Amino acid sequence: MSVEFCGLGLAHPIINASGTFDALAALRVFGPGLAEDFPFSAYVSKTITLEPKAGNPPPRLWETAGGMINSIGLPNRGVDAYLAEELPRMNFSVRGAEGAAPVPVITNVMGPDAARIGALLERCEGAREISAIELNVSCPNVATGLDIGADPDELERVLRAVRGLSSKPLIVKLTPNTADVAACAKAAERGGADAVSLVNTIRAMAITPDLQGPWLGGRTGGLSGPAIRHAALAQVAAVCAEVSIPVVGMGGVQTGRHARELISVGATLVAVGTESFRDPAAGARIAAEI
Numbered sequence: 001m002s003v004e005f006c007g008l009g010l011a012h013p014i015i016n017a018s019g020t021f022d023a024l025a026a027l028r029v030f031g032p033g034l035a036e037d038f039p040f041s042a043y044v045s046k047t048i049t050l051e052p053k054a055g056n057p058p059p060r061l062w063e064t065a066g067g068m069i070n071s072i073g074l075p076n077r078g079v080d081a082y083l084a085e086e087l088p089r090m091n092f093s094v095r096g097a098e099g100a101a102p103v104p105v106i107t108n109v110m111g112p113d114a115a116r117i118g119a120l121l122e123r124c125e126g127a128r129e130i131s132a133i134e135l136n137v138s139c140p141n142v143a144t145g146l147d148i149g150a151d152p153d154e155l156e157r158v159l160r161a162v163r164g165l166s167s168k169p170l171i172v173k174l175t176p177n178t179a180d181v182a183a184c185a186k187a188a189e190r191g192g193a194d195a196v197s198l199v200n201t202i203r204a205m206a207i208t209p210d211l212q213g214p215w216l217g218g219r220t221g222g223l224s225g226p227a228i229r230h231a232a233l234a235q236v237a238a239v240c241a242e243v244s245i246p247v248v249g250m251g252g253v254q255t256g257r258h259a260r261e262l263i264s265v266g267a268t269l270v271a272v273g274t275e276s277f278r279d280p281a282a283g284a285r286i287a288a289e290i
């Protein structure tokens, strides 16, 4: 079951999708038992930005057939508070069984341009608790307004500009909201990514019951859960066929069988997201089912 990923030795191939499992909240709610038997072999943080962000106005969630749409909008306290206050506690809370090494922490970051992404990487560089960086490129570019990760040329340019600023393994979290996700994955590889992860959520909208307009405060959001599993599988397979770096596959995984399907098309790791909202111990169950 153990797997080597970007130089990290992981106990099994199941990690969490960014933003779907809060290790500190889990410790508060479920007590030390969950921390001692952490469901994932590595812990991926919610996306962190350079400056604090309040997030989108409510409502932020819409439950739909076989999934949900979220429009959370990146609420976070900014990288400095994350490094000073959250990361040291997180490292403790995801510690494995008594005497075992802590589960590696992968910090997910996002910025609207190379300068701010570079600053995030520089800030994270000194934090020895961070084992790897996941760069979320589902972020509108300040210059073009298009998501950085949706345009292969722009993605490669940004990655080349920032890659040298971090010595940590760099995972690029690709967006599915693009014409050719495999072209974006290849651009990430050329730009210096050590791995890619996909899929993020698929852009979606919900309308209020009285048909007066969008339900979500952010107007649109991201669809996740079983509803997107087969779309995700197709994108993961397309990317695995084109890159030689490792791939983290995700999208609607609920069972060990679903995880094995992603592994069968070439994924090295599988991330569990929406299912953890239904069952916070889903990661451990899915790892056991594999």
Ligand code: RRO
Residues within 6 Å of the ligand: 019, 047, 070, 071, 072, 073, 074, 075, 136, 138, 200, 201, 222
């Ligand atoms: O915070 C969010 O609303 C959010 C982010 Br940054 C993301 O990458 N994917 C998602 O579904 N929601």
